[in-house]
Amino acid sequence: MMLVLCPLVGYSFVEAVDLYGEASKSVIGEELAVSRMAPLDGILVPTFSSLYLVVTFLFPFVAIRILGSEKQFGSLKLLLQSSASSLTVVTVKAAVLLLFWFFTLIPGLCAIFFWHQLGGHIYLPETVCLIAGHFLYALLVAAIGLFSVAITESAQTAAIVTLSFTISSLILEFAASNPGAARYLSFLSMTAWLRQFESGIFALPVFLGFLVTAAAFLCLAAVWITPGNFTSFKLKQSIAVGLVAGALAGLSSNAFWYGDYSEHRRNSFSPAAERALKKLTHPLKMTVHLDPQDSLAIDFEQKVLSRLRRVVRDLTVVYVVPPETEEFGGTKGQYGLLEFDYASGKTQIGAIGERAVLQVLLSIAGAVYDPEAPSSYPGYPLDADASSSQLWFYFVLPLIVLAAWWMTNQGIKLSYGGKHGEMLQKS
Amino acid sequence: MLAATPLLEVSELTRILGRFQVLKDISFSVSEREIVGIIGPNGAGKTTLMECIAGLQPINSGAVIVGGTAIKAQQRKQFVFYQPDQVLPYPEHGVMATLLFFRDIFGTGTSRMEKLIERLRLSQVLEKKVGELSRGFQKRLLLTLGLMSPRPIVLLDEPFEGLDVKQVKEVVSVLQEERDNGRCLILSIHQIIDAQRISDRLLLLNEGKVLGGGSLDDLRAKAGLPDGSLEDLFIALT
Numbered sequence: 001m002m003l004v005l006c007p008l009v010g011y012s013f014v015e016a017v018d019l020y021g022e023a024s025k026s027v028i029g030e031e032l033a034v035s036r037m038a039p040l041d042g043i044l045v046p047t048f049s050s051l052y053l054v055v056t057f058l059f060p061f062v063a064i065r066i067l068g069s070e071k072q073f074g075s076l077k078l079l080l081q082s083s084a085s086s087l088t089v090v091t092v093k094a095a096v097l098l099l100f101w102f103f104t105l106i107p108g109l110c111a112i113f114f115w116h117q118l119g120g121h122i123y124l125p126e127t128v129c130l131i132a133g134h135f136l137y138a139l140l141v142a143a144i145g146l147f148s149v150a151i152t153e154s155a156q157t158a159a160i161v162t163l164s165f166t167i168s169s170l171i172l173e174f175a176a177s178n179p180g181a182a183r184y185l186s187f188l189s190m191t192a193w194l195r196q197f198e199s200g201i202f203a204l205p206v207f208l209g210f211l212v213t214a215a216a217f218l219c220l221a222a223v224w225i226t227p228g229n230f231t232s233f234k235l236k237q238s239i240a241v242g243l244v245a246g247a248l249a250g251l252s253s254n255a256f257w258y259g260d261y262s263e264h265r266r267n268s269f270s271p272a273a274e275r276a277l278k279k280l281t282h283p284l285k286m287t288v289h290l291d292p293q294d295s296l297a298i299d300f301e302q303k304v305l306s307r308l309r310r311v312v313r314d315l316t317v318v319y320v321v322p323p324e325t326e327e328f329g330g331t332k333g334q335y336g337l338l339e340f341d342y343a344s345g346k347t348q349i350g351a352i353g354e355r356a357v358l359q360v361l362l363s364i365a366g367a368v369y370d371p372e373a374p375s376s377y378p379g380y381p382l383d384a385d386a387s388s389s390q391l392w393f394y395f396v397l398p399l400i401v402l403a404a405w406w407m408t409n410q411g412i413k414l415s416y417g418g419k420h421g422e423m424l425q426k427s
Numbered sequence: 428m429l430a431a432t433p434l435l436e437v438s439e440l441t442r443i444l445g446r447f448q449v450l451k452d453i454s455f456s457v458s459e460r461e462i463v464g465i466i467g468p469n470g471a472g473k474t475t476l477m478e479c480i481a482g483l484q485p486i487n488s489g490a491v492i493v494g495g496t497a498i499k500a501q502q503r504k505q506f507v508f509y510q511p512d513q514v515l516p517y518p519e520h521g522v523m524a525t526l527l528f529f530r531d532i533f534g535t536g537t538s539r540m541e542k543l544i545e546r547l548r549l550s551q552v553l554e555k556k557v558g559e560l561s562r563g564f565q566k567r568l569l570l571t572l573g574l575m576s577p578r579p580i581v582l583l584d585e586p587f588e589g590l591d592v593k594q595v596k597e598v599v600s601v602l603q604e605e606r607d608n609g610r611c612l613i614l615s616i617h618q619i620i621d622a623q624r625i626s627d628r629l630l631l632l633n634e635g636k637v638l639g640g641g642s643l644d645d646l647r648a649k650a651g652l653p654d655g656s657l658e659d660l661f662i663a664l665t
Contacts, residue, residue: 074514077483078572081504082532227483228500 001058002104002401008050009107010393013114016046017386024381035379038264039115040126045198047111048134051104052194055138056170060162062100063145066093067225068155080227087222090146094218097142098135105131107397114389121380125261126200133197136210140190141166143217150224166190200262203310208252216245258310264377267307273358274311276367283314284361285341289334290352292319296336300352308357340364434459434611435480435507435580440489442472442479442635449475450635453489457580457628462602462612464626466619466661472635473615474512477582480613481509493580510573512584512615515565518558522549522568525557526575535575543571546601562589570598574605581605582613587621599625623657631664638664 020042027033067090070076079089108131116122141162148161172189186192190213193206223237260268268274286305290297297319309315322335338357339348342364349360433456442450450472457463465473478484480491482503490497493506517525526549530540544550547567552560560568566589573583586602587595602625606612616622622629629646631638639649639660647655650663 070517073516073518074511075516077509077511077514078516078529079532080483081481081508081576083504083534084532226501227478228485228503230485233485 001054001062002107003398004058005050005054005104006107006397006401007394008054009047009111010390010397012050013043013047013111013393014386014390016043017115017118017120017384020381021383021385024383027379027381033379034381035264035377037379037381038262038266038377039121039380039382040123040130040200040262040264043115043120044112044127044130048108048130048198051108051134052137052191054104055101055134055141056166056191057163059097059101059104059138059141060145060148060166061159063093063097063142064149064155064158064162066097067146067149067221068158071149071225072155076225077227080225085222086226087219090150090218090222090225093146094139094142094214097145098139101135101138101142104138105134107393110392110397111389114386114392118382118384118386120382120384123263126263129197129200129202129261132202133194136197136207136214137190137194140210140214140217143214143221147217147221147224150221199267200260200265201267201310202259202261204255204257205253208255209249212245212248212252216241219245256313266377269307269311269354269358273362276362277308277311277358277365279367280312280342280361280365282343283316284312285316285318287318287320287339287341288352289320289322289337289339291321296352304352304354304357308361312361433457434461434494435613436490436492437476437480438490438492440476440479440491441487442475442484443487444475448635450479450486453632453635453637455630455637455640457611457613459579459611460606460609461627462606462614462625463628463630464622465613465615465630465632466617466622466657467632468665469617470634471632473617473632474584475635476632477509477584477613477615478511481507481582483509504578506578507580507582508573508576508578509582510569510576510584510586512569512588514569515557516569516572518556520557521553522555522557522560523553525568526553526571529572529575533576535577540571540575543574543601546597546604547571548597563591563594566590567594567598570601574601579609580611580613582615584615585617586614587616587618595621595624619657619661629657631661633665 020037020039023042024037027037067076070079076089080086084092112122112127144165145158145162148158148165149155152158152161169189169191172186173191173195175186175189190210193210196203196206219241220238223234223241226234229237265271269277288297288300290300292298292301305317320334322337336352337348337350338352338360339346340360345364347360347364349356436454436456438454440450440453441448453476455463465476467473475484479486480503482491482498482500485500491503492498493503498506517528520528526540526544529535530537544553547570549564549567549571552564552568557565557568566586570583570586573581583602586598590598599621602612602614606627614622614625616626623643628640628642630640631646639646641649643657643660646657646660646664647653650660652659652663655663
C-alpha cells in the first residue's frame with residue numbers, strides 16, 4: 001500500500017503545484033483574484049486526496065488482512081482464548097491499523113515539506129484540521145473493515161462488504177449538492193464528513209459522529225467474533241449496540257460547536273457577522289420560495305444556508321416551490337422570495353444573497369450590523385516547479401519503505417534475549 | 428491413574444446445528460491428573476464436543492461444570508484451553524516470534540516456554556517461518572502453544588496427527604509429564620493405538636453419542652470381549 005501511495009502522493013503534489021503555478025501566473029496584478037489563491041484548496045487538499053483514495057480502496061484490505069488472516073489460519077481461535085476480551089482484541093487491531101495509518105501520512109508530510117521549501121505558505125491550523133479529518137476517516141474505514149471480517153466467512157466477502165460501505169459513501173456524497181430530501185442522505189456519507197475538515201471546518205457533531213460510528217462498528221466486530229454465542233444472541237447484542245450508537249449519534253448531532261480553522265474563512269461569515277448572528281437566540285424559520293433543484297437555491301444553500309446553520313442553532317429552512325405560469329413556463333411573482341419568521345415577527349425580502357440576508361437577520365435580531373470589512377486574506381500565489389521532488393516520491397521513498405519493511409522483519413528475530421534468542425543471534 | 432474428584436464434568440450436553448443434532452446428551456467427567464482420550468470415527472463429533480467444552484461453540488442444552496460449578500461459555504477460557512488441529516498461527520512470522528507472542532498473551536514464563544521448546548524439539552526450527560514448517564513440526568509447535576497456556580484443563584485435537592512413531596512416543600512422554608504435574612488433558616484421537624497408549628480413560632463417540640466410557644477393561648466388559656483390543660472394541664461398539 002505504501003509503495004502505491006508514495007508515487008500517487010508525489011504525482012498529485014507535482015500536478016497540484018503545476019496547476020497552482022499556472023493559476024498564480026494568471027492572477028498577477030489582480031488583487032481580488034490573488035486573494036483567491038489558497039494553498040489549502042490548491043495544494044493540500046489535492047495532495048491528500050491521494051491518501052483519501054488509498055484509504056478508501058486499499059486500506060480496507062489491510063484491515064481485512066490483519067483480522068481475516070487470523071481467522072483463516074486459526075490464530076483467532078487461540079487469541080480469543082487468552083484473557084483478553086473480544087473487544088480488547090478488536091481495539092488493539094484498530095490501534096495497530098491506525099499506527100500503520102500514521103506511516104501512510106509520511107508521503108503527505110513530505111509533500112508539505114517540499115511545498116514549504118519551494119516557498120509555499122503553510123497555515124498550521126488548517127493543515128492540522130485536514131489531517132485530523134483524514135485520521136477520523138481512516139479510523140472509520142478500519143472499524144468497518146474489522147466489522148466486515150467479523151461477520152463474513154472469507155476475506156473476499158469481507159472486502160466486498162467494506163468496499164460497499166466506502167464506495168456507497170462516495171456516491172452518497174454527491175447527494176450533498178442536492179437540496180431537499182437527497183441532501184439528508186448525504187449526512188450518512190463519511191466522505192461528506194471528511195469534506196468539512198478539508199474546508200478547514202472542525203464541526204463537533206461530525207467529529208463525534210466519526211467517533212461514535214467507529215466505536216459502534218468496533219463493538220459490532222467484537223460481538224460477532226466472540227465465540228460461544230448463538231447467532232440470535234449476537235443479533236440481539238447488535239441491535240443493542242445499534243440503539244446505543246443511534247442515541248449517542250442523536251446527542252452528538254446536538255453538539256453545536258463549529259470552528260473554521262481555514263485561513264481564508266471562505267466557507268464562513270466574517271467573525272464580526274458570526275458574533276452578531278449569535279445574538280439570534282430564538283427559533284428562526286426561513287421560507288425559501290424556490291425549487292430546491294433550482295440553481296439559485298443550490299447556490300443559496302452552499303453560500304448562505306450552510307454557513308448560517310453553523311451559527312444559528314435553531315434554524316428551520318422550508319422550500320416552497322413557486323407555481324409555474326402556463327403561458328411562459330416561468331414562475332409567478334413569489335419566485336426567489338425569502339420569508340423570515342423570528343420571535344413572532346415576520347419579514348420578507350425578494351433578494352437572495354449573503355449581504356441582503358445578513359442585513360435582515362441582524363436587524364430582526366436587534367444586533368448592530370458590523371459593516372463587512374474586506375477580507376484580510378491576502379492570497380498566496382506561487383509559481384514553482386516541484387518536479388525535482390519526483391525522484392523522492394517515485395524512487396527514494398519507496399526504497400526507504402522497502403528497507404524499513406526488511407529491517408522490521410529482521411528485528412522480530414532478534415527481539416528475544418533469552419536462551420534461544422542468543423542462539424539465533426549467533427546463527 | 429484415576430483421581431477421585433472430577434475437575435471437569437460435562438452433563439447432558441447437546442449441540443444442534445441447523446436440523447442436525449451433532450451432539451446428543453453427552454455426559455462424562457475428567458479428574459485432575461488424568462488423560463481422557465475421545466475416540467471415534469471421522470464425523471463422530473469429537474471436535475465439536477471439544478469446542479463446546481472450551482466455550483468456542485454454544486450448547487443447546489446441558490452444562491459444563493468445573494470444580495462443581497456450571498461455567499458459562501464466555502468464562503470457560505479461565506479454566507480450559509482448546510488447541511485445534513489444522514490451524515497455522517501466523518504462517519508468515521517466525522516460529523520464535525510466534526512463541527514469544529503467545530508467551531506474552533498467555534503470561535507464561537520464559538523458562539516454561541524454553542522447557543517446552545526443548546521437550547518438543549523445536550530448537551532446530553526457531554529461525555524458520557511457521558508456514559515453512561513440515562506437518563510434524565507444525566503439530567509440535569501447536570502442542571507447545573497449547574501446553575504454554577496456563578489453564579488446568581487442556582483439550583488437544585488430534586495431538587499425534589502428522590507425527591511419526593518416534594515423535595509420537597516423545598509427545599506421549601511430554602503429555603504424561605504434564606498430567607503428572609497436575610494437568611487434566613482431554614485428547615481427541617482417531618488413531619486407536621495412540622489412544623490406547625496414552626489415555627487413562629477413554630470416551631467412545633459415534634454420531635454424536637457416547638457409546639461407552641471408562642478404562643479399557645470397562646469397555647471390554649461393555650462389549651463382551653474380555654480379551655478384545657481397543658480396535659475390536661471400537662468395531663463392536665460402533
